[in-house]
Amino acid sequence: MTGGSNVPSIVIDSHVHFWDPECVHISWLEGAPHFNNKRTGEQYVAEIHEKTQVKAAVYVEVDANPIHALVEAEWITQYAKQFNDNKKNNKLMNSIDSTQKFGGIQAIVAYAPVHQGAQAVDSYLQLLMKLTDERLRGIRYLIQDPTLDPERVSSPIFASGVRTLAKYGLSFDLNINCHVAPAQFPPLISLVQQCPEVTFILDHMAKPPCDVTVDDPAFKFWQENIQVLAKFPNVHCKVSGLVTESTKWTKEQIKPFVEVAKNTFGIDRLMFGGDWPIVENAVPWHTWLELLSDIVVDWSDEDKNKLFVENATRIYRLK
Numbered sequence: 001m002t003g004g005s006n007v008p009s010i011v012i013d014s015h016v017h018f019w020d021p022e023c024v025h026i027s028w029l030e031g032a033p034h035f036n037n038k039r040t041g042e043q044y045v046a047e048i049h050e051k052t053q054v055k056a057a058v059y060v061e062v063d064a065n066p067i068h069a070l071v072e073a074e075w076i077t078q079y080a081k082q083f084n085d086n087k088k089n090n091k092l093m094n095s096i097d098s099t100q101k102f103g104g105i106q107a108i109v110a111y112a113p114v115h116q117g118a119q120a121v122d123s124y125l126q127l128l129m130k131l132t133d134e135r136l137r138g139i140r141y142l143i144q145d146p147t148l149d150p151e152r153v154s155s156p157i158f159a160s161g162v163r164t165l166a167k168y169g170l171s172f173d174l175n176i177n178c179h180v181a182p183a184q185f186p187p188l189i190s191l192v193q194q195c196p197e198v199t200f201i202l203d204h205m206a207k208p209p210c211d212v213t214v215d216d217p218a219f220k221f222w223q224e225n226i227q228v229l230a231k232f233p234n235v236h237c238k239v240s241g242l243v244t245e246s247t248k249w250t251k252e253q254i255k256p257f258v259e260v261a262k263n264t265f266g267i268d269r270l271m272f273g274g275d276w277p278i279v280e281n282a283v284p285w286h287t288w289l290e291l292l293s294d295i296v297v298d299w300s301d302e303d304k305n306k307l308f309v310e311n312a313t314r315i316y317r318l319k
Contacts, residue, residue, distance in 0.1 A: 004290035006297045007049050008304060011289070012312040013057040015203065015240045015273030016044065018105075023075050025068045039277050041083045045102045047276060049286040055309070056106040056318050060173065060203075061140050069111040074131045080105035107316045109138040109173050114161030115152070121161040125168050137316045138171035138201065143188070146181035154190035163195050171199040171315070174235075177207045178222050179245050185225040192232050199234055201315065204241025204275065205261055211246050214256050223260050230264035236315050237265045239292065239307065240273025243282035255295045267303045271312040 020038045021029055029036040048054055059080065064072040084104040110128060114121050129136060143153050152158060162172050172195075176184040185206065192200055206226065209218040229235055239258060243249050261270060272292065276285045283291075296304055312318065 004049055004051060004286070004293060006293040007051050007289055008293065008308045009051065010053050010055050011272055011308045012318065013054050013274045013276075014201075014238055014271045014312040014316065015060050016057045016105075016276050017060060017062045017278065018044070018076065018079065019062050019064075020075070020079075024062075024072045025065045026062055027065050028063060034280075035277065041079075041102065041105070044276055044285075047285040048101045049289050052286075052289065053101055053103070055103045056313075057102070057104070058107040058109060058137070058312065058316050058318075059105050060109045061111045063142055064111070066111065066113065070127065070131060073108070073110045073128055073136075076105070076108055076110075077132045077135060080108070080135060106135065106318045107137040108132050108135045109140050109171075110136060111141060112139040112161075112165075114139065114141045114164070114172070115158050116161060117157040118160040118164045121164050122167070125164065125170070129168065136170065138173055138199075139165055140173035140175060140203075142175050143184065144175050144177040144181070144207070146177060146184075150181065150184040150187050152187075153184075154187040154194070156194075159191055159194040162191065162198055166195075166197040171201055173201045173203050174206075175203040178225070179207045179209045179218075182218070182221055185222075185229075189225065189229055192229065192235060196232075196234065199315070200232070200236065202229065202235060202237045204245075204273070205237060205239060205257060207241060207245050208257050209245065210242050210254060210257055211248055219256075226260055227264050230266075230269075235265075236269040236271065236311070237261055238273040239270055240275045241278070243288050243291070244275070244278060246282070249283055249287075249291060251291060251294045254291065258292070258295050267299075267306050268311060270307050271315065272308045 018039050059076050112121055112124055178185055208222040212219050242254050274285050279288050
C-alpha cells in the first residue's frame with residue numbers, strides 16, 4: 001500500500017458490508033467459501049490505504065435470508081455501537097491505528113419488503129426504525145437477479161412500497177446488473193418516475209459492462225439509460241463496484257464509465273463507494289481507491305472532495 005500518491009487523505013465510504021454467519025443467516029455465503037467467515041470492522045481497517053482515513057462508512061444490507069432481515073438489522077446496529085464504543089475506549093486490536101483510520105459505521109441501509117406494497121412495508125418500517133435507532137438512513141431491496149422478471153419493479157404494488165419510504169425520510173438504494181441483465185434498466189427508470197418524493201441512490205453505477213469499449217453497443221445502451229435516469233434530480237449515484245464488472249483493472253478501461261457518470265449526474269450527485277469486501281473478487285479495497293484516484297486526478301480539488309467526502313455526508317445525512 002505504498003503507492004497511490006493521488007489518493008485522498010479523507011473519504012466517506014458510502015458502501016461497505018460486514019457480517020457474521022454465526023449471528024445472521026446469509027445463504028449465498030454457502031456457495032462463496034472465500035467469504036463464508038466473519039467480515040469485521042477491524043479487517044476493514046487493515047484494507048484502508050495507509051495515506052487515507054475513512055471518516056465514516058455506510059453499511060449496506062448483505063442480502064441475508066429475508067426471514068433474517070430484521071435479525072441482520074439489529075445485529076449491525078449493535079455491532080456498530082460496539083465497534084464505535086471500543087474505538088473510543090481504545091479496545092480495538094491495533095487500537096491506535098484503528099481509531100485514526102476508521103471513524104466507524106454512521107449509517108445503515110437495511111432491507112425492507114417493498115415488493116409487498118405500502119401497507120406491508122409501512123408496518124415493517126415501524127419496527128425497523130425501533131431496531132436500528134438513529135443510524136437508519138435508507139432501504140435496499142436487491143433487484144439484480146437476472147432470473148426474475150425485470151418488469152416486477154415497475155408494478156404499482158412495488159412502486160407503492162417504495163413510495164412509503166418518503167414518509168420515514170428514507171432513501172432507496174437501486175441495485176441492478178446492466179452487465180448481465182440489461183433489460184433491468186428500463187423498468188428501473190419507470191420505478192423512479194413513479195416515486196418523485198423518494199431519494200434514490202444508484203449502486204455501482206448500475207453495474208455497467210466494464211470490459212467493453214465505448215463504441216460497443218452494450219456501452220451505448222448503458223450510457224443512454226444512465227442519461228435518462230440522471231434526468232431525475234432525486235437520483236444519486238455511487239461510483240463503486242466497477243472493478244468487479246471487469247477483468248481489465250486499468251485507468252484507461254474504467255475511466256470512460258466514470259466520465260459518463262460525472263457528465264450525466266453532475267459532480268453534486270456522485271459519491272465514492274468501496275464495496276468491501278465484495279471488491280476483493282477483483283482487487284483489494286486500497287487498489288480500487290488508487291485506481292479511482294488516478295482516474296479523477298485532473299478533477300478540481302473541490303470536485304474530488306465532493307466525490308470522496310461531501311456528497312455522501314449530505315445525501316446520507318452523516319454527522
